[in-house]
Amino acid sequence: MKKYLYIFKSELMSNLQYIFDISIGFISYCILIYIFLNLWQYVYSDPSEIINGYTMKQMIWYVIITEILWMSLSGRKYNRKICNDVKTGNIAYNIIKPYNYVEYSLFSHLGITTLRFILVTILGIVLGFIFLGSFPELTVLSIIGVLISCVLATIINTLIITSLGLISFYIEDTSPIYWVYSKLILVLGTIFPIEYFPKIIQPIIKYSPIYAVSSAPAKLFVDFSLITFIETIIIQIVYFLACLGITHFIYKKGVKKLNVNGG
Amino acid sequence: MLMEVKSQIKATHLSIKYALQRELLNKFTFISNILFMIINNGCFIVQWIVLYSLKQNIGGYSFRQILLLWGLAAMTYGISRFFFKEAFNLSDIINSGKLDNYLIQPKNVLISCITSSVEISALGDILYGLIMLILYGLSVKNVILFLTCGILGSIVLTSISIIFSSLSFWFGRTEMVANTVDSLMTNFATYPEGIFKGIIKIMFYTCLPLGITTYIPVKLISNFSLPDLIFIIFGTFIFTSLAFIIFYFGLKRYSSTNLMNARI
8 A cells, every 4th residue: 555655746736737737637627617607506596595405505516516627637638648648558567566457547647636636626615606706515524525515526537437447358448338438427417416316316326436536525515514424425336336336347358368569 | 833832832732731730640649638638628618607507698609609719719819829830830940940941942931830730638628629510509500600610710810910920030939929929819809899898809809819710710600791701801801911921921030040950
């Protein structure tokens, strides 16, 4: 575990040199928040109106948090990196080193994600306060709860994207699979809380990875309760263990098919 | 002059044909890229079904008009990325000195450069655009207007990218500016104009011409008006001319990096 923490730390430290470049990448975050602000202001003709249990301010804060989780992850780049490692044979250099490729990728990616998370959270909170003028009701317990849930969501999401990237052992380009995954997260987990969907599909979304990686932390932020927190953490731990197992399984099966030409 | 245009069209056709043949080498990836792009775009219909269950009219658009808006946005994006892919990497091409390859050819530098490769997944966007048109309502008039607006819109999208990428001739690494404008154009294009207020609406008809690429075309297909069509054609002409003028003006400042690379 110590070596992985070292990988995490060195990735975090090296990216501290590029804070400006990383921050520039968040322009699209500002654009999305601006679009959703306009959209929800239009849908909620009266700001005090409650739709499906959410006020307009709660809905905008919900989107701010889900977008923080998604933007800090930079999943498309990470998926492409895993895919390229397999396609180009780069993975062979990692296999001979005294660490596991899955854990190495996970901790290395979490290093950069941590920095991006801190930066985009500051930006999101500032934007939310400028646009809405207030925060949801927060306590020390709720802030800690949301943070724990965000960390677990990011780890689970990273593991899922790692497994999608590792499918490159079987097909050449996994980007299309990643596009669909990202859009499912966006539509079913980022834009709307599950209460906005028909009652019949709400349990499906609630017990799907989409809830664990996107909706759950945002829901805790806008409407915290101890019961929801415990329920969320249980769901996230189950998904963490399942995703860890699946990623290792795909890696172990796939790496046997690896054929690298020297040169 | 006419012979020159004919020769340029032939060269562009061959360039796209060979780029497509290169991509067809791996048929599974080719087909999966297109199919998954259609599914990827299709996911957004869920978003609008949910929104329209809350309100019957969003930003002055009915649900059918939203389908048309998505169709036009996908069509313009798809055509521009498929035929003029390198216009969206132009800033990098200028900075890394890769324009050398096109300067030595006896053809139009800008056109040869932007048509030198194709984006296969963009075919998925084009097909998705056509599916949305079918869902909106198929008629001879709608097909002609949809294709005309799609082609003109894609030329405007490409021109905007060329204009902002050409800033690299003067200011060096300006990919960030070009990428941001591109991101703004793509993100705003799929939301109805009516939900936005203030200065952003002025931008839709000036530096971010979404009015020409999507908003006026939706109005035009829903309710034909000749002045709107003339406005789109005129706008396309202005942005295309600006793209050529700015690029060739900047090209005078271009200096090679003596980069050695092979085009395969």
